[in-house]
């Protein structure tokens with residue numbers, strides 16, 4: 302009880318002082334700073350407080366010599382190592398994000414519309430993942446990262462085909478379709494090291510269809526990994542509302558209707574249901590223009606989007622007249 306009270310007092314004083322300094326620096330209301338940055342720390346303070354009890358007991362019962370401090374130092378060694386490995390984990394995640402950005406930059410150099418497309422697909426997919434997995438934030442974040450990379454295989458597609466205005470010949474269409482297998486090949490050396498199976502599945506299977514008429518493996522129903530079904534739906538909705546030189550963009554309402562019509566054909570009916578519910582809540586990604594406007598001034602400013610090119614540049618994300626590379 303005493304230890305919990307001590308942990309609480311330490312947390313209250315420490316977090317208040319830190320929040321106050323942030324408030325002085327940023328003029329953000331104190332309550333907002335505390336809610337955003339400090340709330341979640343409270344639990345970890347409480348959970349870690351037994352370690353303080355353990356250290357206090359260790360100090361009282363010296364194992365080495367007559368001074369309890371040596372025993373405390375002995376206990377601190379594994380604590381230091383767990384902290385060290387935690388830092389390494391964070392560093393690895395940052396390296397992953399940087400690698401992801403580098404890959405996206407490489408693809409963007411070929412197809413300027415890729416970044417906007419992949420960001421919107423990733424935002425839709427993350428919301429969808431969160432909904433179907435009852436708010437599992439780690440899963441939603443993993444889906445977001447995978448969705449950002451879903452078309453990475455287009456790096457290996459010649460620009461003449463990738464950026465070709467108008468419809469494609471069957472050979473060119475097959476070449477475009479190969480971005481799934483090429484993407485999987487491209488990342489295979491990093492598989493299970495930097496990119497886990499989920500990322501690999503999304504890249505390889507995001508054009509499979511629920512009825513088995515997709516590619517590259519013609520998987521059907523639950524054979525298609527859930528992550529690939531989620532990103533596939535998000536990809537199709539984004540493509541429908543994006544427009545192409547040879548096809549007008551659909552309105553959000555028209556695109557939703559098409560998604561619903563394709564439920565059980567192209568898309569997993571359960572995901573279509575979840576998508577419909579999300580769509581009705583008017584998320585930022587629902588309307589493409591609103592999404593671009595919201596992103597401007599933040600992410601898109603730093604990545605030089607070509608807003609007007611949304612309908613001026615072809616993107617082989619959807620070369621055919623239907624939804625997503627059918």
Ligand SMILES: [Fe+2]
Pocket residue numbers: 451452480507508536618
């Ligand atoms: Fe794709």
